[in-house]
Amino acid sequence: MHVVVTAATAAEWAPALQALQQSGLPAAASETEGISLAGLPAETFMLRAPGPFGLRTPLRISFHQSGVGMLATAFSLSKLIWGQRPDLIIQAGIAGTFDTQCPLSKVFVVDNEYLGDTGVLENNVWRDLFDLKLEGADNAPFQNKALPNPWLPAYNLLQLPIVDGVTVNAISTDPGQIARLTEKYKPVLESMEGAVLHYICRETHTPFLQLRAVSNYVGVRDKKQWSIGPAIAILNETLLELIKRMDEEREDS
Numbered sequence: 001m002h003v004v005v006t007a008a009t010a011a012e013w014a015p016a017l018q019a020l021q022q023s024g025l026p027a028a029a030s031e032t033e034g035i036s037l038a039g040l041p042a043e044t045f046m047l048r049a050p051g052p053f054g055l056r057t058p059l060r061i062s063f064h065q066s067g068v069g070m071l072a073t074a075f076s077l078s079k080l081i082w083g084q085r086p087d088l089i090i091q092a093g094i095a096g097t098f099d100t101q102c103p104l105s106k107v108f109v110v111d112n113e114y115l116g117d118t119g120v121l122e123n124n125v126w127r128d129l130f131d132l133k134l135e136g137a138d139n140a141p142f143q144n145k146a147l148p149n150p151w152l153p154a155y156n157l158l159q160l161p162i163v164d165g166v167t168v169n170a171i172s173t174d175p176g177q178i179a180r181l182t183e184k185y186k187p188v189l190e191s192m193e194g195a196v197l198h199y200i201c202r203e204t205h206t207p208f209l210q211l212r213a214v215s216n217y218v219g220v221r222d223k224k225q226w227s228i229g230p231a232i233a234i235l236n237e238t239l240l241e242l243i244k245r246m247d248e249e250r251e252d253s
């Protein structure tokens, strides 16, 4: 089984990569493109030896940097999927939250994703592709105007809290925009790549999981109030725990 961990920036998965490098697990040069963008060693880690009689294939973990935003992510994830056909893609990243009661650094998995800035803002009313009748509510890959993750029951092995997310090209700063997105989609998280993962993986039938740690409250522009370091630390601890659980579950099966 080949699992690819992808993030907008290499910084978001660097602690997990480092932990695997220091673990002594066998590492092989990976064909994963994108990782070289970060100037980091291209490696694929093999967890556990194949089972008795060599019947079980090892769990292969490799790392991929998609770039920030929808455009870079769409290109690099498409290339990754068509080139390597991974068995699972885990998008690991930081995110803003719309929930002012949510503690910073909390880790979630995302079910429904929405495109938060594809449409038109007219007289202060936000109309998305479905309102504009440019897309059908259930036209693939959409389902009920959203991009849900049907693989969540299979891969949310740590039973992390499940929330919905909205994806934007430009981080939301305007209170009016934040209110419109909150009212229309009721998202807990905002990212710049999530919906792309859901869209492309649904289209290509590639299992996926979006794992996000909260780094900031949406709309807060003072970077000193962001909590990027702690969010990345807990995100990577969770990622390693998930990989370990995945490996154990394969051992049991």
Ligand SMILES: O=C(O)c1cccc(C(=O)CC[C@H]2O[C@@H](n3cnc4c(=O)[nH]cnc43)[C@H](O)[C@@H]2O)c1
Pocket: 008, 009, 068, 069, 093, 094, 095, 096, 097, 168, 171, 172, 190, 191, 192, 193, 215, 216, 217, 218, 219, 223
């Ligand atoms: O501070 C800025 O001006 C700025 C402009 C563009 C991007 C950033 C990032 O730090 C984004 C990195 C990464 O983090 C995700 N992210 C984190 N918080 C949010 C948010 O409130 N809204 C949307 N995305 C967010 C995003 O997925 C980026 O890839 C800073």
